[in-house]
Amino acid sequence: MPNQVRYRCNACGNLTRFDVIEERKTRSFYHYTLGGELTIEQSEDLEHRVEQVICRWCQTGKSVIPVTPDEDLQGTETRPTTAGDDAT
């Protein structure tokens, strides 16, 4: 899943339940049979805008912040570089 955004509510620590209000414009390939039965074979996001993310528990989006998955992995950037750390 590319660009998967997660959210966190700083007020209650919620990581899993949100109401997301979003606007999405998509281009889809509608494939009909001659009998009129529809299969959507491809769907591509042309525009996607998240308007509001509301914590289910707090009923407000005031404390909800986006969390990118990269943040957890890139802990090296903030690691303090202690120069005098040689063991010998």
Ligand SMILES: [Zn+2]
């Ligand atoms: Zn909350």
